[in-house]
Each structure stands twice: as C-alpha cells, then as structure tokens.
Amino acid sequence: xxxLIQQMASGxxxxxxxxxxxxxxxxxxxxxxxxxxxxxxxxxxxxxxxWQMIQWGLGxxxxxxxxxxxxxxxxxxxxxxxxxxxxxxxxxxxxxxFIGLLAIFHSLAGAIWSHTIKNFPSPFxxxxxxxxxxxxxxxxxxxxxxxxxxFALFAFFRFTPLGLAMRAAxxxxxxxxxxxxxxxxxxxxxxGLAAAVGAVAGxxxxxxxxxxxNMMASILLYGFAGALVGGISxxxxxxxxxxxxxxxxxxxxxxxxLTEKTFGVYIIGNGEKLTVALIIVIAxxxxxxxxxxxxxxxxxx
Numbered sequence: 001x002x003x004l005i006q007q008m009a010s011g012x013x014x015x016x017x018x019x020x021x022x023x024x025x026x027x028x029x030x031x032x033x034x035x036x037x038x039x040x041x042x043x044x045x046x047x048x049x050x051w052q053m054i055q056w057g058l059g060x061x062x063x064x065x066x067x068x069x070x071x072x073x074x075x076x077x078x079x080x081x082x083x084x085x086x087x088x089x090x091x092x093x094x095x096x097x098f099i100g101l102l103a104i105f106h107s108l109a110g111a112i113w114s115h116t117i118k119n120f121p122s123p124f125x126x127x128x129x130x131x132x133x134x135x136x137x138x139x140x141x142x143x144x145x146x147x148x149x150x151f152a153l154f155a156f157f158r159f160t161p162l163g164l165a166m167r168a169a170x171x172x173x174x175x176x177x178x179x180x181x182x183x184x185x186x187x188x189x190x191x192g193l194a195a196a197v198g199a200v201a202g203x204x205x206x207x208x209x210x211x212x213x214n215m216m217a218s219i220l221l222y223g224f225a226g227a228l229v230g231g232i233s234x235x236x237x238x239x240x241x242x243x244x245x246x247x248x249x250x251x252x253x254x255x256x257x258l259t260e261k262t263f264g265v266y267i268i269g270n271g272e273k274l275t276v277a278l279i280i281v282i283a284x285x286x287x288x289x290x291x292x293x294x295x296x297x298x299x300x301x
Contacts (some may be wrong), residue, residue, distance in 0.1 A: 002134070003254065004251075004254060005134050006134045006135070007250040007251060007253070007254040008247055008250065008251065009134045009135035009139065010135065010139060010250055011246045011247035011248070011249065011250035011251065012139075012143055012243065012246060012247060013135065013139035013140075013142045013143055013246070014222070014246040014249075014250070015226075015242050015243035015244065015245060015246020015247055016142050016143045016145075016146035016147065016204075016242070016243065016246070017142060017146065017201050017204055017205045017219060017223075017242075017246075018219070018222045018223045018225075018226045018241075018242035018243070018245055018246050019146060019150065019223075019226060019238070019239040019240075019241075019242030019243055019246075020146055020149060020150070020197050020198070020200060020201040020204075020223075020242070021039065021040070021043070021197075021198065021201050021219060021220060021222070021223025021224075021226070021242070022223045022224070022226035022227035022230065022238035022239065022241055022242040023150065023153070023197060023227075023235055023238050023239055023242075024036075024039055024043075024194040024195075024197040024198050024201070024223075025039055025194075025223060025224060025227045025232070025238070026227050026232060026233070026234070026235050026238040027190050027193060027194045027197070027235070028190065028191065028194050029227075029232050029233070030170045030171070030233060030235070031166075031169070031170040031186075031187050031190045031191075032083075032094075032187065034091070034094050034095070034098070035098075035224075035232075036098055036194070037095070037098040037099055037101075037102055037220075038098050038099075038101035038102040038105060039194065039198055039220060039223075040102075040198075040216035040217060040219060040220030040223075041101070041102045041105035041106050041109075041216065042071070042074070042075070042101070042105055042195055042198055043195075043198030043199060043201055043202035043216050043219075044105065044106075044109060044202055044213060044215055044216040045105045045108065045109050046067050046070070046071040046074075046195065046198060046199035046202055046203075047067075047120070047199065047202035047203055047206050047211060047215070047216075048109050048112070048113050048211065049067050049070055049071075049199075050063045050064055050066075050067040050199070050202075050203050051063075051113075051118065051120055051206070051211055052113070053066060053067065054121060060121060060123040061123060064123075064199075064200070064203050067199050067203065068196045068199050068200065069196075071192075071195040071196045071198065071199035072192040072193065072195060072196045073192065074192075074195055075188075075191040075192035075193070075194060075195025075196070076188045076189065076191060076192040078101070078191060078195075079187060079188040079190075079191035079192075080188050082097060082101070083097065083191075084184065084188075106213050106214075109213045110213045115212060115213055116212070117210045117211070117212045118210065118211040118212065119207075119210065119211070120203075120206035120207045120210065120211040121207065122137075122138045122141070122207040123141065124137045124138045124140070124141035125137060138207055138208070141204075142204045142205070142208075145200065145204055146200075146201075146204065149197065149200055150239055153193070153197070157235075162189075165181045165186055166186045166189060166190055168181055168186075169181055169183040169186035169187065169190075170186070170187075170190065201219070201223075202215070202216060205219060218274055221274060221277065221278070222242075222245055222246070222249070222274075222277050223242060224281075225241070225245045225277040225278065225280060225281045226238060226239075226241035226242030226243075226244065226245045226246075227241060227242075227291075228241070228281050228284060228285060228291055229241035229244060229245060229280060229281065229284045229291060229292060230242070230244070230291050230292055230293055230294070231290055231291030231292060231293040231294025232291060232294060233290070233291075233294045234291065234293040234294050236293060237291055237292055237293030237294060240292070240293065241291065241292065245277055245280060248276065248280060249273045249276050249277055250273075252268060252273075252276045253268065253272070253273055253276070255268075256268035256272070
C-alpha cells in the first residue's frame with residue numbers, strides 16, 4: 001500500500017509537468033490549428049537560459065523570472081518573424097517549419113552549452129515532514145508551482161480584458177476583428193505565453209531528469225498524450241489529461257512490477273512507461289477522437 005501511494009504521488013508530480021506542456025500545446029493549437037512540435041525544444045532552451053543565469057550568480061527564482069520574460073519574447077518573435085508569413089501556407093509547410101525550429105533549438109543548445117549532462121539545482125529545500133516517505137519536497141514543489149501557474153492562466157483568460165480578447169481571437173478570428181481586436185498580435189501573445197509556460201515546466205522537471213538537449217523529448221510526448229486524452233481543443237481537458245497520464249503511467253508500471261514479484265512473469269515495467277502513454281493516446285483517439293473533454297466540430301457543406 002505504501003508503494004502504491006508513493007507511485008500515485010510521483011504520478012501527480014509528473015502529471016503536473018505534463019499538464020503544463022499539454023496546456024502550452026493546446027494554446028497554440030486552438031489559435032492556429034497546428035501542433036507545435038518544437039514546444040519541447042523551446043522549453044529545453046529556456047531551461048538552459050535559466051541554468052546559465054544561475055551559474056552567473058542569480059538566485060533560482062530571479063533566474064526563472066528573467067527566463068520567463070525572455071521565453072515570452074522569443075515566442076512572440078517566432079510568431080511575428082517566422083510564422084506570420086506562413087499564415088496562408090499549407091499544413092505541410094507549417095509542420096516542416098516546426099520541425100526545423102525543433103532542430104535549430106536542439107543544435108543551438110548543444111553548440112552553446114555542449115551535450116554533456118548537467119545538474120540543475122532544485123529551489124526547494126530537502127525537509128523532513130509527515131508523509132515525506134511518499135513524496136519528496138521537490139515533487140511537492142513541482143505540483144505547487146504548476147497549480148499556481150495553471151490557476152494564474154485560468155484567471156488571466158477568464159477575468160482580464162486581454163485574456164478574453166485572446167480567447168476571442170482564437171475561437172472566432174473574423175468576429176474578433178469586427179469588434180476591433182488585433183487578432184495577429186493576440187496570436188503572437190499566445191505564442192509568448194506558451195513559451196513562458198514551457199520555460200516553467202522545463203525548470204521544474206530539470207532537477208529530476210537532469211539538464212541536457214534531449215531532456216524534454218519524452219516530456220513532450222507525455223504532454224502530447226495528455227492533450228489528446230483530455231481534448232486538444234480544451235485547455236481544461238488538457239490539464240486533466242496531463243495529470244491522468246502521469247498517474248496512469250506510474251500505476252501501470254507499479255502493477256507490472258507487482259505482477260512480476262507475485263507470479264515471476266515480466267509483463268510491463270518502468271521501461272515501458274512511454275509505450276503505455278502512447279497506448280492510452282491510441283485508445284482515446286479510437287474511442288473518442290475529440291478527447292474526453294474536446295469538442296467535435298461539425299461543418300455544413
């Protein structure tokens with residue numbers, strides 16, 4: 001029972017990061033109808049920026065705050081300079097650009113900081129408290145920071161004029177333009193926010209997976225799985241899907257290890273966690289293509 005609780009707690013911590021990545025993917029998708037395959041590499045590059053500022057003597061939270069601002073600016077510039085001219089381009093052209101951005105950020109990180117694995121400091125002190133055997137202080141911090149970020153974004157999009165304008169621009173660009181909303185800039189701000197969210201996710205997960213250019217590869221796939229499970233068109237669903245994938249992958253691995261100990265037969269374990277996430281995606285897309293909370297768009301022809 002203790003091991004089960006520990007796996008569920010660890011799954012919630014991982015799911016918090018997947019939820020952030022899934023939300024960033026959904027923010028881009030709802031605005032452009034495209035999946036940003038470079039989201040993970042952009043988050044990884046931002047994490048390197050944070051690490052570099054820590055090496056220069058800044059505190060973790062100061063470095064993270066500056067990184068969030070820089071990541072936001074990078075996201076806006078990518079949309080305005082690279083993606084804006086492709087507004088009427090084919091889907092394949094946009095996909096190629098996303099893959100190109102992935103390769104560029106990956107190569108830049110390796111060229112600037114090398115491909116060697118680096119330790120990334122945790123901002124949360126190691127403390128002993130009741131239940132500390134089930135979950136570490138860093139995992140609790142990951143959950144807390146992710147929830148604060150998620151609630152802040154919810155409040156921004158729900159209660160602020162700028163957030164409402166961004167939602168309107170994403171959902172109905174034509175009507176938004178008619179009421180005076182600058183849709184192009186709303187899309188750019190959406191890219192900036194997605195990049196900032198990715199920076200937070202990278203900084204939170206780096207102490208666990210260590211810092212190197214490939215650190216976000218599997219995280220992006222898990223986030224992608226969470227977004228599809230919850231609904232790629234539903235921000236709230238994507239957040240729920242991220243937490244669900246984080247818990248399910250740990251529970252499946254736990255049950256596989258328990259089966260091996262009990263019956264001596266290896267079926268599934270920690271090495272197949274990513275496979276489990278992909279199986280979940282395929283099952284959801286087969287049974288409910290729009291995701292658990294997604295909307296099915298019906299067009300009259």
